[in-house]
Amino acid sequence: MTQVVVLSTGMTKFTDAYEFGIRDLGMQALTRALNNKSINKSDLDGLFVGNMSSQAFTEQGLIGPLIAADLGMDIPVTTVNLADASGASAFRQAYLSVKSGQHDLVAVVGVEKVTDMLGLPLLQGIYAMNVLDRRYEGQQGLTLASAYALMAQEHQRKYGTTHEQRAMVAVKNHMNGKVNPYAQFRNLLKMETVLKSKIVADPLRLFEMSAAGDGGAAVLLASEKIAKQYTDEYIYVKGSGQASMPFRISDRNDLTELLSVKKAAQNAYGQAAIEPKHIHLAEVHDSVTISEIMTIEALGLVKPGEGGTATEEGRTKRDGDIPVNTSGGLKARGAPFGAVGVAQVVEVYEQLLGIAGDRQIPDAEIAITENHAGTGVTSLVHVFSR
Amino acid sequence: MTVPDYWRLKDTRFRLMGVKCAECGHANFPPTVVCPKCGSENLEEYQFPHEGVLTNFTVVYQGNQQYNYQVPYVIGIVELTDGTRLTSQITDIDPEDVKIGMPVEFTLRKYYVEGDEGIIMYGYKFRPKLKEA
Numbered sequence: 001m002t003q004v005v006v007l008s009t010g011m012t013k014f015t016d017a018y019e020f021g022i023r024d025l026g027m028q029a030l031t032r033a034l035n036n037k038s039i040n041k042s043d044l045d046g047l048f049v050g051n052m053s054s055q056a057f058t059e060q061g062l063i064g065p066l067i068a069a070d071l072g073m074d075i076p077v078t079t080v081n082l083a084d085a086s087g088a089s090a091f092r093q094a095y096l097s098v099k100s101g102q103h104d105l106v107a108v109v110g111v112e113k114v115t116d117m118l119g120l121p122l123l124q125g126i127y128a129m130n131v132l133d134r135r136y137e138g139q140q141g142l143t144l145a146s147a148y149a150l151m152a153q154e155h156q157r158k159y160g161t162t163h164e165q166r167a168m169v170a171v172k173n174h175m176n177g178k179v180n181p182y183a184q185f186r187n188l189l190k191m192e193t194v195l196k197s198k199i200v201a202d203p204l205r206l207f208e209m210s211a212a213g214d215g216g217a218a219v220l221l222a223s224e225k226i227a228k229q230y231t232d233e234y235i236y237v238k239g240s241g242q243a244s245m246p247f248r249i250s251d252r253n254d255l256t257e258l259l260s261v262k263k264a265a266q267n268a269y270g271q272a273a274i275e276p277k278h279i280h281l282a283e284v285h286d287s288v289t290i291s292e293i294m295t296i297e298a299l300g301l302v303k304p305g306e307g308g309t310a311t312e313e314g315r316t317k318r319d320g321d322i323p324v325n326t327s328g329g330l331k332a333r334g335a336p337f338g339a340v341g342v343a344q345v346v347e348v349y350e351q352l353l354g355i356a357g358d359r360q361i362p363d364a365e366i367a368i369t370e371n372h373a374g375t376g377v378t379s380l381v382h383v384f385s386r
Numbered sequence: 387m388t389v390p391d392y393w394r395l396k397d398t399r400f401r402l403m404g405v406k407c408a409e410c411g412h413a414n415f416p417p418t419v420v421c422p423k424c425g426s427e428n429l430e431e432y433q434f435p436h437e438g439v440l441t442n443f444t445v446v447y448q449g450n451q452q453y454n455y456q457v458p459y460v461i462g463i464v465e466l467t468d469g470t471r472l473t474s475q476i477t478d479i480d481p482e483d484v485k486i487g488m489p490v491e492f493t494l495r496k497y498y499v500e501g502d503e504g505i506i507m508y509g510y511k512f513r514p515k516l517k518e519a
Binding site: 073084109121122124130133136137138140141142145146150153154181198199200201202203206227241248250253255 | 387391395414442443444445446447448449450451453456459461462463472473474475477481494507509513
């Protein structure tokens, strides 16, 4: 079987990039990934672009073909939309295209330009349209934050997860963002600041949420045979799993379990022939603090219900036994929807190759990424090894 | 939301009308044109019950777009007496008095107004069940 590898990465800083449009961010990320290994764009035979809402945010559709055309490329282009899981979804399609032998060397770009759309309620409204059932949740007044709030309340009732434990997710991720040059937020966050921030939907507070931001991230994928022509520095993609669960939160039987994450992980771990105990670090979807807590449980990194205590005990910090979101996660590195899943791969690539600088987890050999849409209606898990 | 879209959903929105599968008896909320359980297109009209209990809720302090002026409001999951679950606002009660397990009942309310020229949107909300006279 073809071994698929990630042989280069490129990123823009995640920020409110008022001076750049969506095509600029996509083009910069892709060009940096090519230039990092001196690969000519004409060597690419496919491009997969993950993006959530370029039409609504920037009044521009066909964003994948636009980026390709701007770079003078005439290769097959696919734009993938899976809301804030668009990046991982584009990555998976690219991976499958190489794994199947259809393509030899492809690029994945995740990109989102959010801040051309001014006004938080409007921006959140567009996100909500993407991830909630508009006619039977959104129009009734459910928001993404309130959907997660219902999950957080249930987690609190069932397992006793505390406000402080949730806040610790944000505090920890800012500690990591501080040492990530790509991160949108490079400041430390005090527990007290999180706990005293404005309440959004009981019990969730403003500083438990990821913020609006722009950015692009790109990775190149190839069969190992082709990759060797360019470089010896690459990581293996060992497994790609995806699963879905009921769309509407009211249809879920247990609000404390991210079933799609659990199934996607089992699928990916099976392909990679690993168990959770083999994993050295994980990049997960912490769009809201409770999401990270529930995700690490679903991934089997901690037992169900122990996500809060594991975080409180520092087990998910860089020096803990299972470092989570060494990049700073969506909370601190930033969360430009379509770019998230690809940026996670960039982090894992640097960690496994030992080039993550101040964020480096020593001797990291196996890492995973987890990216989900909304509150987990569909989730993707990828396993990587050095 | 456009007028045809609003019109299409009116029976469910205004009265909790739906459909029940004539083959397997499943009544899905929201109503679908194909039974999601057995795949049949043979569906009959079905009136969802107007009473149920609140199983989960939260208080929203920051809403999206049209709802931002209504904060704080209560939104939660209601389980109707036939077991159907749906997401709804809970109205006619102070947020601090809302309790899980509380009996609630259907009421038709205004959702929001879409600007100066848009439609005034109405639909179901739930309120604490009124004491029987």
